[in-house]
Amino acid sequence: MTAEELSKVIIKGMEEKKASDIVVMDLRGVKNAFTDFFVICSGNSDTQIEAISDAVEEEVIKSSKEKPFRSEGKNNKQWILMDYVNVVAHIFLKERRTFYGLEELWGDAKITKIES
Numbered sequence: 484m485t486a487e488e489l490s491k492v493i494i495k496g497m498e499e500k501k502a503s504d505i506v507v508m509d510l511r512g513v514k515n516a517f518t519d520f521f522v523i524c525s526g527n528s529d530t531q532i533e534a535i536s537d538a539v540e541e542e543v544i545k546s547s548k549e550k551p552f553r554s555e556g557k558n559n560k561q562w563i564l565m566d567y568v569n570v571v572a573h574i575f576l577k578e579r580r581t582f583y584g585l586e587e588l589w590g591d592a593k594i595t596k597i598e599s
Contacts, residue, residue, distance in 0.1 A: 529560035
């Protein structure tokens with residue numbers, strides 16, 4: 484499965500649990516980027532971001548039998564990171580996303596907003 488296809492599967496999992504403000508950041512043209520894509524979304528509560536994370540993992544397993552290489556943040560439930568090597572999913576509580584501002588940090592990336 485290509486990184487682009489994996490990004491679409493991750494988006495499907497996010498949409499399943501009503502994630503908001505989904506964006507895909509194409510980092511392939513960014514110097515020193517360690518992955519091809521970031522897929523970022525927001526949730527309204529710690530319960531919702533955990534549900535989004537679970538849905539993403541289920542969709543990816545259904546599509547490719549692949550589990551995340553690494554996953555972090557499930558304990559504090561403010562920012563869950565799911566690393567699939569070529570694609571990294573970031574699931575934020577809304578206020579945490581604003582605080583960290585990943586979209587601004589990676590300003591050279593091509594950003595695509597996903598309309599729900």
